[in-house]
Amino acid sequence: MRITLKVWRQKNTQDKGNFKTYKLDNISPDMSFLEMFDVLNEQLVRQGEDPVHFDHDCREGICGMCSLYINGKPHGPKQTTTCQLHMRSFNDGDTITVEPWRATAFPVLKDLVVDRTSFDRVIQAGGYISINTGGVPDANEIPIPKKDADKAMDAAACIGCGACVAACKNASAMLFVSAKISQFSLLPQGQTERKTRAEKMIAQMDSEGFGACTNTGACSAECPKEISLTNIARMNREYFTAKVGSDNV
Amino acid sequence: MKLDSKIPGGPLAEKWSKHKFNVKLVNPANKRKYDIIVVGTGLAGASAAASFGELGYNVKAFCFQDSPRRAHSIAAQGGINAAKNYQNDGDSVFRLFYDTIKGGDYRSREGNVYRLAEVSVDIIDQCVAQGVPFAREYGGLLANRSFGGAQVSRTFYAKGQTGQQLLLGAYSALSRQVSNGKVKLHAREEMIDLVMKDGKAVGIITRNLVTGKIESHSAHAVVLATGGYGNVFFLSTNAMGSNVTAAWRAHKKGALFANPCFTQIHPTCIPVSGDHQSKLTLMSESLRNDGRVWVPKSKEDAEKIRKGELKPTDLPEDKRDYYLEERYPSFGNLVPRDVASRNAKNVCDEGRGVAKTGLAVYLDFADAIKRDSRKVIESKYGNLFDMYQQITGENPYETPMMIYPAVHYTMGGLWVDYNLMTNIPGLYAIGEANFSDHGANRLGASALMQGLADGYFVIPYTIGDYLATLPYEKVSSDDEVFKQAENDIEEKIQKLLSIKGEKTVDDFHKALGHIMWEYCGMSRNEEGLKKAKQEIKKLKEEFWQNVNVIGGNDELNQSLEKANRVADFLELGELMIDDALDRSESCGGHFREESQTEEGEAKRKDDEFSYVSAWEYQGENAEEVLHKEDLVFENVKLTQRSYK
Ligand SMILES: Cc1cc2nc3c(=O)[nH]c(=O)nc-3n(C[C@H](O)[C@H](O)[C@H](O)COP(=O)(O)OP(=O)(O)OC[C@H]3O[C@@H](n4cnc5c(N)ncnc54)[C@H](O)[C@@H]3O)c2cc1C
Ligand code: SF4
Ligand code: FES
Numbered sequence: 001m002r003i004t005l006k007v008w009r010q011k012n013t014q015d016k017g018n019f020k021t022y023k024l025d026n027i028s029p030d031m032s033f034l035e036m037f038d039v040l041n042e043q044l045v046r047q048g049e050d051p052v053h054f055d056h057d058c059r060e061g062i063c064g065m066c067s068l069y070i071n072g073k074p075h076g077p078k079q080t081t082t083c084q085l086h087m088r089s090f091n092d093g094d095t096i097t098v099e100p101w102r103a104t105a106f107p108v109l110k111d112l113v114v115d116r117t118s119f120d121r122v123i124q125a126g127g128y129i130s131i132n133t134g135g136v137p138d139a140n141e142i143p144i145p146k147k148d149a150d151k152a153m154d155a156a157a158c159i160g161c162g163a164c165v166a167a168c169k170n171a172s173a174m175l176f177v178s179a180k181i182s183q184f185s186l187l188p189q190g191q192t193e194r195k196t197r198a199e200k201m202i203a204q205m206d207s208e209g210f211g212a213c214t215n216t217g218a219c220s221a222e223c224p225k226e227i228s229l230t231n232i233a234r235m236n237r238e239y240f241t242a243k244v245g246s247d248n249v
Numbered sequence: 250m251k252l253d254s255k256i257p258g259g260p261l262a263e264k265w266s267k268h269k270f271n272v273k274l275v276n277p278a279n280k281r282k283y284d285i286i287v288v289g290t291g292l293a294g295a296s297a298a299a300s301f302g303e304l305g306y307n308v309k310a311f312c313f314q315d316s317p318r319r320a321h322s323i324a325a326q327g328g329i330n331a332a333k334n335y336q337n338d339g340d341s342v343f344r345l346f347y348d349t350i351k352g353g354d355y356r357s358r359e360g361n362v363y364r365l366a367e368v369s370v371d372i373i374d375q376c377v378a379q380g381v382p383f384a385r386e387y388g389g390l391l392a393n394r395s396f397g398g399a400q401v402s403r404t405f406y407a408k409g410q411t412g413q414q415l416l417l418g419a420y421s422a423l424s425r426q427v428s429n430g431k432v433k434l435h436a437r438e439e440m441i442d443l444v445m446k447d448g449k450a451v452g453i454i455t456r457n458l459v460t461g462k463i464e465s466h467s468a469h470a471v472v473l474a475t476g477g478y479g480n481v482f483f484l485s486t487n488a489m490g491s492n493v494t495a496a497w498r499a500h501k502k503g504a505l506f507a508n509p510c511f512t513q514i515h516p517t518c519i520p521v522s523g524d525h526q527s528k529l530t531l532m533s534e535s536l537r538n539d540g541r542v543w544v545p546k547s548k549e550d551a552e553k554i555r556k557g558e559l560k561p562t563d564l565p566e567d568k569r570d571y572y573l574e575e576r577y578p579s580f581g582n583l584v585p586r587d588v589a590s591r592n593a594k595n596v597c598d599e600g601r602g603v604a605k606t607g608l609a610v611y612l613d614f615a616d617a618i619k620r621d622s623r624k625v626i627e628s629k630y631g632n633l634f635d636m637y638q639q640i641t642g643e644n645p646y647e648t649p650m651m652i653y654p655a656v657h658y659t660m661g662g663l664w665v666d667y668n669l670m671t672n673i674p675g676l677y678a679i680g681e682a683n684f685s686d687h688g689a690n691r692l693g694a695s696a697l698m699q700g701l702a703d704g705y706f707v708i709p710y711t712i713g714d715y716l717a718t719l720p721y722e723k724v725s726s727d728d729e730v731f732k733q734a735e736n737d738i739e740e741k742i743q744k745l746l747s748i749k750g751e752k753t754v755d756d757f758h759k760a761l762g763h764i765m766w767e768y769c770g771m772s773r774n775e776e777g778l779k780k781a782k783q784e785i786k787k788l789k790e791e792f793w794q795n796v797n798v799i800g801g802n803d804e805l806n807q808s809l810e811k812a813n814r815v816a817d818f819l820e821l822g823e824l825m826i827d828d829a830l831d832r833s834e835s836c837g838g839h840f841r842e843e844s845q846t847e848e849g850e851a852k853r854k855d856d857e858f859s860y861v862s863a864w865e866y867q868g869e870n871a872e873e874v875l876h877k878e879d880l881v882f883e884n885v886k887l888t889q890r891s892y893k
Contacts, residue, residue, distance in 0.1 A: 051808060064319060109459055124424040128421035132303040137378070139373045140333075150382075
């Protein structure tokens with residue numbers, strides 16, 4: 001295949017950045033999208049040019065590190081991660097535009113690499129069950145209906161990639177945050193801190209500069225792990241109950 | 250050098266409780282006077298850092314990814330073992346211990362392995378309490394599956410994403426300690442050297458991957474939880490960033506490297522499709538519970554399949570060779586990984602492999618779908634089947650999957666004693682980074698177990714034994730030893746950047762991987778290993794004269810990151826070859842062609858090789874020195890492994 005790439009190049013956070021065009025011949029349809037970038041980068045290094053920087057690690061669709069905005073869609077045309085996207089999803093002769101995630105809460109560090117530590121800080125605000133190592137009950141002393149366990153698992157499948165934020169015109173992080181809140185609110189272990197958890201995580205989310213949710217559903221439609229919008233509805237309920245019964249009003 | 254494993258005396262089942270009673274304790278109020286560095290935030294590192302924080306120590310945690318949650322543990326699919334015996338099928342701590350020792354082909358320590366089996370049950374309790382959504386039965390209790398090398402169902406799982414869920418559990422505990430101020434996170438910060446003073450580990454040097462800044466961090470103890478080094482083969486199932494740098498630089502400062510040649514080649518990976526390939530994808534071994542492995546009986550049929558003239562689904566039963574079921578009737582498709590891998594290689598070498606390359610065998614679910622329905626198979630393996638289809642473009646519900654072995658795990662690693670301390674006082678290694686529990690071959694679902702055992706339940710106790718002997722005041726990061734180390738590192742980086750040769754870092758990494766796979770892969774022999782050693786030496790020399798690393802140090806520079814790692818892989822590769830040469834027996838994943846039974850199975854030589862190889866660095870380009878720790882077996886009888 002022959003491909004023309006329009007790639008966002010930006011030296012660092014301060015730099016303004018601009019698009020650069022590269023042409024690639026001899027791309028195999030069996031290559032993954034990132035392997036196509038490997039080919040480009042090998043070519044650039046041989047010419048003595050700085051390779052295009054992008055985040056990636058597992059290349060199996062599970063670590064959540066890869067993050068490209070391809071032809072106007074986070075992770076490209078398929079509902080999967082960039083590392084699991086293959087060139088067979090494109091046509092010979094295509095021009096492909098590649099940008100970083102764009103959101104105030106995700107500043108660009110270089111080229112296509114962004115800073116997503118805001119997600120970590122949201123989890124640090126309350127995305128856990130406050131128990132220490134040791135001294136916990138036997139695992140089977142907490143029976144959990146399979147239905148609830150399965151639903152919790154579906155919510156827990158979020159890989160923290162940030163595509164939901166990149167997809168949203170308001171750069172809202174509701175889907176990501178609601179997935180964690182849902183996982184715990186569906187499980188008996190999560191009940192004790194249920195109220196404070198929702199309050200704290202949402203407060204942190206707001207302070208990081210993520211936008212409001214206007215229910216367009218773009219997040220879920222682009223989420224590679226198919227995290228469902230019902231999680232947002234559940235989070236809103238949690239938040240409402242928390243506020244009504246809160247000690248912090 | 251005398252290697253003291255510090256295994257406590259007394260009966261096997263009492264060693265750990267006795268040891269826990271005997272180790273020195275740090276008074277709760279004094280814990281906050283000690284600082285611990287944890288490098289790595291995978292299962293081992295995150296669980297250790299969180300537990301240290303809970304106990305009151307001050308922790309700095311490092312990882313090279315942008316978030317601790319992305320450590321490579323996230324990719325583990327199949328599950329985690331524990332001797333809970335929830336299935337009432339005869340499991341016990343002793344059986345898990347026995348399976349692990351036998352599975353490791355009697356090249357691990359009884360005391361360590363027994364402890365691992367013992368604390369395995371606590372891990373499951375801990376993870377459930379954290380909210381890890383393990384699979385459950387309709388009655389609400391936990392579900393189990395069976396895994397290779399075991400005849401009981403003791404593997405706990407969370408769909409095909411067990412590692413992810415366990416890591417997110419440990420990450421949540423870690424995040425809680427970050428918010429409590431007990432753990433300080435340093436993401437995108439790579440350890441590039443260990444700093445020592447008076448023979449003790451006192452801190453590390455890191456490179457901030459965003460700014461390039463070289464930084465000194467001092468502490469009372471340093472814990473390496475930096476994962477495995479499978480990427481020395483270039484192609485492996487490890488994440489792209491997985492590397493040996495932290496362990497290797499510690500090795501160059503004096504930490505012994507144990508059993509470097511013990512590599513696990515996993516039997517069920519998606520076959521290589523072309524030169525562009527950047528990594529290999531594992532299909533969880535749990536698939537072997539329901540999939541049947543086969544190749545055509547005749548070379549002619551195999552050739553037709555390779556050319557696309559014959560479809561595998563059209564080949565009648567009597568022309569298929571279900572070679573694992575045939576050769577190993579009692580374990581069948583569930584033989585341990587090394588056995589399954591070697592057999593796949595053999596049938597492909599015979600010309601009966603499938604796929605265009607001839608380097609693949611089938612894993613067929615047709616019978617399972619007929620027996621249990623597609624829905625049941627989908628609920629068990631849905632995400633794995635999707636991933637397979639995504640990558641290969643083929644639908645595994647309709648045509649058999651194709652698989653081939655790939656490098657997956659490294660049993661070797663830094664030598665540690667029973668306390669998980671290396672031979673350098675104050676330097677610990679946990680998780681895949683150490684060599685401790687899996688001998689010459691790791692059983693499925695036991696790496697997650699070991700990582701969490703080390704991090705949650707072993708090192709939080711054993712580290713106190715060392716810290717209690719130290720003064721509260723630590724060596725300052727302004728000390729001369731740190732300055733010296735920073736200078737050395739800066740010099741090395743400048744050297745890499747100044748070469749400006751003709752070849753890319755990947756050119757070298759691929760060439761190294763090729764040598765390692767060819768001569769130090771699924772089967773090894775003296776002649777090949779000797780040849781490999783010469784080739785690696787040449788490659789290393791060329792690297793330092795002809796590599797091209799673009800850009801400078803003071804920026805986000807992925808070429809430089811890679812170059813740094815590949816420089817270490819080149820040195821490690823040579824040591825792996827030395828180790829494979831020394832061990833002229835076959836055991837576990839290490840198959841020496843010179844040492845096999847008449848039936849072509851691996852043949853151990855217990856009289857000569859019942860030892861742990863621990864290598865000591867001697868300086869640039871000098872041959873390393875081998876130290877041997879003899880393995881003592883008091884509770885199991887050494888037998889040739891048989892899975893027939
Ligand atoms: C695809 C796949 C599937 C697997 N499936 C299973 C399974 O089903 N069951 C099972 O038991 N095992 C499985 N394993 C094995 C298991 O996942 C690993 O052995 C285990 O997770 C390793 O954990 P760890 O904590 O030791 O290291 P890792 O999770 O690899 O973490 C390493 C950490 O060290 C950091 N690091 C490394 N070098 C540096 C440095 N120089 N400076 C700073 N930080 C550094 C990284 O950032 C990372 O945080 C699987 C492995 C793979 C590859
Ligand atoms: S909700 Fe989906 S898109 Fe958002 S971070 Fe999680 S996995 Fe990514
Ligand atoms: S690289 Fe891990 S999800 Fe894409």
